[in-house]
Amino acid sequence: MKGKKPFDFWIFISVLMLLSIGLIMLFSASYPSAYYYHKGNAYYFVERQMLFAAVGVIGMLVISRIDYHKLGKISPILFVASLVLLILVRIPGIGTKLNGAYRWIFIGPLSFQPSELLKISMILFFSYSLSKRRDELKYFFKGLVPYLLLIGLFSGLLLIEPHLSCTVLVVIVATIILFCAGAKIKHFVLLGAPVVAAFIFVITTMEHARKRLTTFLDPMQDKQGDSWQIIQSLYAIGSGSLFGKGVGKGMQKHLYLPEPYNDFIFAVIAEELGFIGVSAILMLFFVFIWRGIKVAINTPDVFGSLVAIGLTSLIGIQVVLNVAVVTSSIPATGIALPFFSSGGTSLTFMLCSIGILLNISKQANYERI
Numbered sequence: 461m462k463g464k465k466p467f468d469f470w471i472f473i474s475v476l477m478l479l480s481i482g483l484i485m486l487f488s489a490s491y492p493s494a495y496y497y498h499k500g501n502a503y504y505f506v507e508r509q510m511l512f513a514a515v516g517v518i519g520m521l522v523i524s525r526i527d528y529h530k531l532g533k534i535s536p537i538l539f540v541a542s543l544v545l546l547i548l549v550r551i552p553g554i555g556t557k558l559n560g561a562y563r564w565i566f567i568g569p570l571s572f573q574p575s576e577l578l579k580i581s582m583i584l585f586f587s588y589s590l591s592k593r594r595d596e597l598k599y600f601f602k603g604l605v606p607y608l609l610l611i612g613l614f615s616g617l618l619l620i621e622p623h624l625s626c627t628v629l630v631v632i633v634a635t636i637i638l639f640c641a642g643a644k645i646k647h648f649v650l651l652g653a654p655v656v657a658a659f660i661f662v663i664t665t666m667e668h669a670r671k672r673l674t675t676f677l678d679p680m681q682d683k684q685g686d687s688w689q690i691i692q693s694l695y696a697i698g699s700g701s702l703f704g705k706g707v708g709k710g711m712q713k714h715l716y717l718p719e720p721y722n723d724f725i726f727a728v729i730a731e732e733l734g735f736i737g738v739s740a741i742l743m744l745f746f747v748f749i750w751r752g753i754k755v756a757i758n759t760p761d762v763f764g765s766l767v768a769i770g771l772t773s774l775i776g777i778q779v780v781l782n783v784a785v786v787t788s789s790i791p792a793t794g795i796a797l798p799f800f801s802s803g804g805t806s807l808t809f810m811l812c813s814i815g816i817l818l819n820i821s822k823q824a825n826y827e828r829i
Contacts, residue, residue, distance in 0.1 A: 474748040475814055482799040488707050489728040490721035492714045498723035505721050505802050512804035518812030523815030532763050535584035542581045543575035546617040563621050576809040587766035590641040596679055597642045604647050625794040635771045637766055643766045690788050692717040694722050704734030721802045726786040749776045752779040758824040771817045
C-alpha cells in the first residue's frame, strides 16, 4: 500500500556510515584545537557534534514517517519565515557577528543559521510551486522571471551577511530544480551575460571575495597570510599518499591548518586515510547521490521528484565544491563537507532533509536492489 513500503535502504545506510565516519574523523581533526582553545577539553567539538547528530537522526526518522505532500502545503510559510530570519540576522541585538559576518542568531547557548532553513525551505517551496505552474515555465516573463526574482531576493539577503558560499550553493540548486521542472535551456543561455556581470560585480566590490580569487590564482604570493590555509591543506593531502598516516596521526591539524575540523576537514581525512580512504568515502557519497537520483526519477508526482533532486543536489554539490576548494581546484568558498565538518544546526537540518528524501523513497515506484 502507498506509504507502507520501507524507505530506501541504500540511502539510509550510506548516510549512517558517512555520519559514523564523520564523527570519528571530526574527533581526530578537532582534538588538538579543542584541547588548546577550550581549556584542555579535547572532546569539545565532537561532543557537540554527537549531540546534534543524535537529534538529527531522531528528526530524520520522525520526518521519514510524515507524508512529504504535507510539507509542500506549508512550504510557502517556511520559505517566508526563512526570508524574515535572513533579515533579522542583520538587526543589532538579534543577529550576532562572528568572523566578520552576520550569519547567526543565538538562542541561549545555541546558535542558529537562518541560511540552513533557507536551503530546505527553498527546495520545498520551489518544488511545490513549480509542480503547479510547470506549464508556464515555457514562457520567460510569465513563468521563469518570478522565480528569478525570488532567487535574486534571497541571494541579496545572503550576500549582505555576507555568505557567498551559501549564495552560490542555493542558486545552483534552485537552477537545477528549475531546469528539471522544464525551464528552457535558451532562457538560461540568455541569462548568461547578466549572471557573469553580477559575478564580476560581486568579485570587484566584496573585498573578501576578491582576496579569495587572487589567492587562488597565485597561492604563493602570500604564504604567511591569505594563502596559509590552502598551502597547509595541500601539504596534508600530499603527505597522505596512498594509505595515509593512520587515524589520529596527521600533523597538519596540530595548529598548522586553521580550523581543520571545519571546511578543510577533507585535508585531514586525506592525510590520515590516504587516497584509498578518501576514495571509499567519496564512493559512499556516490551511492547516496545515485539512489537519490533514482528516487527522483521514479517518484510518481512532480513535487516529490523535484524535492528529491533538490535535496540530492544540495548534498552532492556541497561535496564537489568542498573537495574542489580543499584541493585548490577552485577559489575558497567556505563550503562545509556534509556529515564531516563541525556545525550542529547544519548537521541537524541536513539529517532532517534526508528524512524527507526517505519518505519520498517510500512512495517511489521502483524495484529495490
